Amino acid sequence: EPEVTQTPSHQVTQMGQEVILRCVPISNHLYFYWYRQILGQKVEFLVSFYNNEISEKSEIFDDQFSVERPDGSNFTLKIRSTKLEDSAMYFCASSHDRDSYNEQFFGPGTRLTVL
Amino acid sequence: DAKTTQPPSMDCAEGRAANLPCNHSTISGNEYVYWYRQIHSQGPQYIIHGLKNNETNEMASLIITEDRKSSTLILPHATLRDTAVYYCIVRVVGSNYKLTFGKGTLLTVNP
Numbered sequence: 001e002p003e004v005t006q007t008p009s010h011q012v013t014q015m016g017q018e019v020i021l022r023c024v025p026i027s028n029h030l031y032f033y034w035y036r037q038i039l040g041q042k043v044e045f046l047v048s049f050y051n052n053e054i055s056e057k058s059e060i061f062d063d064q065f066s067v068e069r070p071d072g073s074n075f076t077l078k079i080r081s082t083k084l085e086d087s088a089m090y091f092c093a094s095s096h097d098r099d100s101y102n103e104q105f106f107g108p109g110t111r112l113t114v115l
Numbered sequence: 116d117a118k119t120t121q122p123p124s125m126d127c128a129e130g131r132a133a134n135l136p137c138n139h140s141t142i143s144g145n146e147y148v149y150w151y152r153q154i155h156s157q158g159p160q161y162i163i164h165g166l167k168n169n170e171t172n173e174m175a176s177l178i179i180t181e182d183r184k185s186s187t188l189i190l191p192h193a194t195l196r197d198t199a200v201y202y203c204i205v206r207v208v209g210s211n212y213k214l215t216f217g218k219g220t221l222l223t224v225n226p
Contacts, residue, residue: 004158042216043153043159044216
């Protein structure tokens with residue numbers, strides 16, 4: 001069964017450093033998403049991406065964040081200058097092959113720890 | 116998206132049916148009810164969705180009241196692996212908008 005994959009599973013970085021989180025969505029999906037979950041809190045939407053552009057973003061997704069689909073398979077989230085409060089689980093999701101009802105399929109997540 | 120209300124936690128004995136309620140009294144006519152679950156820090160997992168008819172798949176059944184103001188997710192024979200946080204989300208179908216997660220219901224399946 002196809003699945004969303006994410007790398008790395010755990011990333012430790014120093015405050016102020018740039019990080020890139022990588023995702024490989026399900027191959028025939030067209031919409032891509034990033035969510036995050038701070039420990040003990042709700043899953044929060046960050047951004048959605050379609051046709052090589054951002055379709056929706058939350059107030060969390062400020063200028064420090066960017067997304068890219070550099071090739072036909074990867075979808076990345078970059079945080080330019082990490083802050084302590086960026087420590088969280090980051091989940092990638094994809095949706096919408098032509099036969100779906102837009103359910104989103106989530107990856108296993110990347111745990112980002114900012115020291 | 117309409118707001119949902121779920122109990123914070125529930126217990127269920129292994130092998131018994133787990134019935135998870137959700138209230139969504141402000142649901143609109145074009146909003147579907149979706150259920151997802153999250154097993155301990157893993158990525159959320161889609162379970163089922165419906166509009167107004169009852170739905171069943173290999174994982175669960177979804178019962179939606181006639182006025183659509185509430186629904187119940189039924190896991191017919193709960194196992195220990197079904198211990199998770201279950202989220203009820205209402206969302207316009209045909210869109211690829213964000214999912215808005217609440218706090219959900221922590222279902223604990225006991226041996």
